[in-house]
Amino acid sequence: xxxxxxxxxxxxxxxxxxxxxxxxxxxxxxxxxxxxxxxxxxxxxxxxxxxxxxxxxxxxxxxxxxxxxxxxxxxxxxxxxxxxxxxxxxxxxxxxxxxxxxxxxxxxxxxxxxxxxxxxxxxxxxxxxxxxxxxxxxxxxxxxxxxxxxxxxxxxxxxxxxxxxxxxxxxxxxxxxxxxxxxxxxxxxxxxxxxxxxxxxxxxxxxxxxxxxxxxxxxxxxxxxxxxxxxxxxxxxxxxxxxxxxxxxxxxxxxxxxxxxxxxxxxxxxxxxxxxxxxxxxxxxxxxxxxxxxxxxxxxxxxxxxxxxxxxxxxxxxxxxxxxxxxxxxxxxxxxxxxxxxxxxxxxxxxxxxxxxxxxxxxxxxxxxxxxxxxxxxxxxxxxxxxxxxxxxxxxxxxxxxxxxxxxxxxxxxxxxxxxxxxxxxxxxxxxxxxxxxxxxxxxxxxxxxxxxxxxxxxxxxxxxxxxxxxxxxxxxxxxx
Amino acid sequence: xxxxxxxxxxxxxxxxxxxxxxxxxxxxxxxxxxxxxxxxxxxxxxxxxxxxxxxxxxxxxxxxxxxxxxxxxxxxxxxxxxxxxxxxxxxxxxxxxxxxxxxxxxxxxxxxxxxxxxxxxxxxxxxxxxxxxxxxxxxxxxxxxxxxxxxxxxxxxxxxxxxxxxxxxxxxxxxxxxxxxxxxxxxxxxxxxxxxxxxxxxxxxxxxxxxxxxxxxxxxxxxxxxxxxxxxxxxxxxxxxxxxxxxxxxxxxxxxxxxxxxxxxxxxxxxxxxxxxxxxxxxxxxxxxxxxxxxxxxxxxxxxxxxxxxxxxxxxxxxxxxxxxxxx
Numbered sequence: 001x002x003x004x005x006x007x008x009x010x011x012x013x014x015x016x017x018x019x020x021x022x023x024x025x026x027x028x029x030x031x032x033x034x035x036x037x038x039x040x041x042x043x044x045x046x047x048x049x050x051x052x053x054x055x056x057x058x059x060x061x062x063x064x065x066x067x068x069x070x071x072x073x074x075x076x077x078x079x080x081x082x083x084x085x086x087x088x089x090x091x092x093x094x095x096x097x098x099x100x101x102x103x104x105x106x107x108x109x110x111x112x113x114x115x116x117x118x119x120x121x122x123x124x125x126x127x128x129x130x131x132x133x134x135x136x137x138x139x140x141x142x143x144x145x146x147x148x149x150x151x152x153x154x155x156x157x158x159x160x161x162x163x164x165x166x167x168x169x170x171x172x173x174x175x176x177x178x179x180x181x182x183x184x185x186x187x188x189x190x191x192x193x194x195x196x197x198x199x200x201x202x203x204x205x206x207x208x209x210x211x212x213x214x215x216x217x218x219x220x221x222x223x224x225x226x227x228x229x230x231x232x233x234x235x236x237x238x239x240x241x242x243x244x245x246x247x248x249x250x251x252x253x254x255x256x257x258x259x260x261x262x263x264x265x266x267x268x269x270x271x272x273x274x275x276x277x278x279x280x281x282x283x284x285x286x287x288x289x290x291x292x293x294x295x296x297x298x299x300x301x302x303x304x305x306x307x308x309x310x311x312x313x314x315x316x317x318x319x320x321x322x323x324x325x326x327x328x329x330x331x332x333x334x335x336x337x338x339x340x341x342x343x344x345x346x347x348x349x350x351x352x353x354x355x356x357x358x359x360x361x362x363x364x365x366x367x368x369x370x371x372x373x374x375x376x377x378x379x380x381x382x383x384x385x386x387x388x389x390x391x392x393x394x395x396x397x398x399x400x401x402x403x404x405x406x407x408x409x410x411x412x413x414x415x416x417x418x419x420x421x422x423x424x425x426x427x428x429x430x431x432x433x434x435x436x437x438x439x440x441x442x443x444x445x446x447x448x449x450x451x452x453x454x455x456x457x458x459x460x461x462x463x464x465x466x467x468x469x470x471x472x473x474x475x476x477x478x479x480x481x
Numbered sequence: 482x483x484x485x486x487x488x489x490x491x492x493x494x495x496x497x498x499x500x501x502x503x504x505x506x507x508x509x510x511x512x513x514x515x516x517x518x519x520x521x522x523x524x525x526x527x528x529x530x531x532x533x534x535x536x537x538x539x540x541x542x543x544x545x546x547x548x549x550x551x552x553x554x555x556x557x558x559x560x561x562x563x564x565x566x567x568x569x570x571x572x573x574x575x576x577x578x579x580x581x582x583x584x585x586x587x588x589x590x591x592x593x594x595x596x597x598x599x600x601x602x603x604x605x606x607x608x609x610x611x612x613x614x615x616x617x618x619x620x621x622x623x624x625x626x627x628x629x630x631x632x633x634x635x636x637x638x639x640x641x642x643x644x645x646x647x648x649x650x651x652x653x654x655x656x657x658x659x660x661x662x663x664x665x666x667x668x669x670x671x672x673x674x675x676x677x678x679x680x681x682x683x684x685x686x687x688x689x690x691x692x693x694x695x696x697x698x699x700x701x702x703x704x705x706x707x708x709x710x711x712x713x714x715x716x717x718x719x720x721x722x723x724x725x726x727x728x729x730x731x732x733x734x735x736x737x738x739x740x741x742x743x744x745x746x747x748x749x750x751x752x753x754x755x756x757x758x759x760x761x762x763x764x765x766x767x768x769x770x771x772x773x774x775x776x777x778x779x780x781x782x783x784x785x786x787x788x789x790x791x792x793x794x795x796x797x798x799x800x801x802x803x804x805x806x807x808x809x
Contacts, residue, residue, distance in 0.1 A: 057586070061586070064578060065579070067538075068578035071538065071541065071542060071574060072572075074542050074545055074546060075571060077549070078545075078556050078557050078560030078561065079560045079561055079564050079567055079568065080561075082561035085549065085553055085556055085560075086553050086554055089553030089556065089769065090553060090770050090772075091773070093546065093550040093553065093773065093777070096549065097547065097777045097780060097781070098777075098780050100539065100546050101543075101780055101781065101784040101785065101788060102780075104543075105536065105539050105788040105792070107535075108535035108536040108539045109788070109791045109792055109794075109795050111532075111535060112533055112535070112536070112795055112798075112799070113795065115531075115532070116531060116532045116799070117532070117799075120798050120799065121798060163770075165772065165773075166770070166772045166773055166776065167772075397561075398561060398564055402564050402565055403564075406565070409568070413572055413575060417575070417579060420583065424583055424586055424587075427586070428586065
């Protein structure tokens with residue numbers, strides 16, 4: 001007999017894992033869109049406008065997927081974790097209300113103008129809308145990660161009659177793990193979208209399509225990867241040290257350390273055995289874990305044996321998830337380095353290995369992000385609020401068959417939807433950017449669609465903007481081709 | 482000293498009302514879309530909403546979160562007790578939402594996205610109606626199918642007609658010529674359906690809810706509340722007339738239909754007060770600690786006017802008739 005509590009947990013894990021894929025991509029894509037549009041306004045080069053117009057389509061469907069899967073989550077706290085909502089609500093709900101007011105409304109309100117307003121507002125107003133959407137995505141991440149971090153490192157509260165009451169909002173929001181988690185997630189998002197952008201443009205270059213267009217995108221994404229990958233590893237390391245300080249049990253699970261001792265080795269590989277509290281088939285680099293975590297070769301690290309067996313997370317998920325994330329992170333570092341090397345050699349746009357590697361790495365950022373979230377969230381179990389509230393104690397007392405029904409519905413609908421999303425993403429990529437008249441052969445769609453607002457006869461410029469700059473830009477790119 | 486419970490009740494009521502009026506017409510367009518004449522009309526209908534469906538739907542999240550902030554007990558009770566209809570509503574909203582994203586990117590699957598749009602809109606509306614009916618009736622026992630009663634089915638149907646009315650009035654405003662004329666006819670039919678179902682719901686409430694009957698049929702309630710049905714009748718009559726004139730106003734019908742919704746909403750809240758979960762929890766029993774309420778209230782007071790401001794701006798940018806060529 002399946003147990004309703006377990007089903008609720010599976011459903012929440014499934015729906016939130018699914019959801020996080022989309023914001024991970026859209027935060028970075030929004031930043032990219034704002035950058036390209038800003039570059040267009042600044043330089044007048046039409047190729048940047050084409051970048052913005054092209055990437056806004058994948059952005060729109062990705063954002064839409066994030067919206068529809070996100071609404072589910074804001075209700076699932078109540079439907080499946082009603083006890084949790086009741087006792088932790090007073091601390092966490094205002095953070096969500098600030099997310100709605102500062103981010104959701106902002107994004108939704110300006111997304112329409114950003115997507116459909118090209119001919120309705122001036123370029124400057126349009127750029128402002130794009131910027132606002134990008135800021136909205138970052139603000140949304142701010143509030144939701146503050147709330148999530150609080151579950152890991154609760155602060156600024158008192159407990160009154162079994163209910164958490166807020167004491168200090170500053171301590172609640174800026175709880176000890178929040179800054180690390182926020183930047184780690186934002187960089188994860190920037191990396192994930194850089195990988196998507198790099199891969200798509202590399203694909204065009206491999207096929208010899210849209211060359212001028214693709215050069216701009218690949219070059220930008222490679223700069224981003226070169227800088228972001230090492231920075232992310234650094235931030236991740238700081239985040240890890242923060243985990244060591246506040247959640248040593250989770251860290252022990254990440255490293256597969258069962259016994260507290262000094263001079264701990266770094267396990268490259270192992271098969272954790274939860275029941276016997278040990279690992280099999282270990283491949284260990286002696287003393288390295290101690291060195292990395294305590295900066296001393298014989299530093300002591302607390303093992304899983306510091307807590308009773310029923311307070312340990314499922315070690316295998318955390319252990320493998322961590323290795324998957326770090327492994328992919330190192331591959332990103334390698335891609336960034338290869339990109340820098342190819343650029344230095346002047347072969348950025350026709351280095352076959354780089355192009356193929358970039359295409360292969362398209363999903364790497366999202367997979368690494370998901371793996372990271374599994375490390376963080378599963379690593380906190382059995383606690384929902386670290387050390388204070390057990391997940392199993394705050395699940396809604398629902399009949400199992402109702403939760404089984406809803407879980408089955410989510411699995412079917414989400415799977416179909418994901419297939420559709422991938423189908424449309426591929427379709428948009430295959431179709432490529434609209435023609436910019438820059439001498440590219442495979443442009444199918446009419447260039448009317450691309451006309452910037454000031455060239456549209458229906459639009460009468462506001463604040464005396466001239467169409468001059470833009471037509472110059474169009475002429476220039478025409479000459480290039 | 483200000484009573485924060487009342488302040489939040491008012492805020493949540495406003496949030497729910499904003500949602501019902503705004504997503505009401507968005508969902509309503511999906512409800513009436515199958516009855517439009519041509520596929521190009523349906524495309525225009527989808528198009529007329531594509532820049533604002535997300536903003537409109539956000540009021541649902543706002544309402545939910547405001548309830549979570551102010552009355553966590555009510556939030557957890559209502560959501561877990563009405564588990565299946567809420568999940569159904571959320572899944573339906575997914576079908577509706579993605580239709581907007583994929584509709585204009587598909588070449589061969591428009592038919593499917595038309596279905597997804599209308600199916601999602603209709604199912605979401607019915608789920609909301611079931612939730613409303615169950616709540617008004619006085620809650621449910623966990624795990625029993627008590628959200629599926631004749632009364633809740635009646636409220637579900639009423640909401641379907643009501644949203645359909647709002648949606649067709651929206652189309653009167655956003656479309657032209659033949660399609661606008663069709664929308665006027667649909668709106669008239671739906672207005673009649675709304676009036677009949679509204680009467681039945683009111684009767685049902687008076688007969689089954691002693692608290693409601695006591696408030697509506699005795700002094701002094703009867704004096705205070707009597708204007709509500711009278712105004713309803715007057716608004717309906719004006720709306721009926723206005724819809725009949727092909728060259729008549731195209732924005733006022735939407736306004737009047739919203740007014741009808743507002744009046745029904747006032748009638749409903751008047752019957753339920755001061756319960757947040759009728760029959761189970763009053764607003765004072767379910768209230769969150771004061772520091773939570775104040776912290777969130779500061780944000781709401783400062784930010785909600787801004788939110789409303791740029792939402793109005795969004796409507797103004799896309800004001801007037803929708804035309805197919807404005808795309809991205």
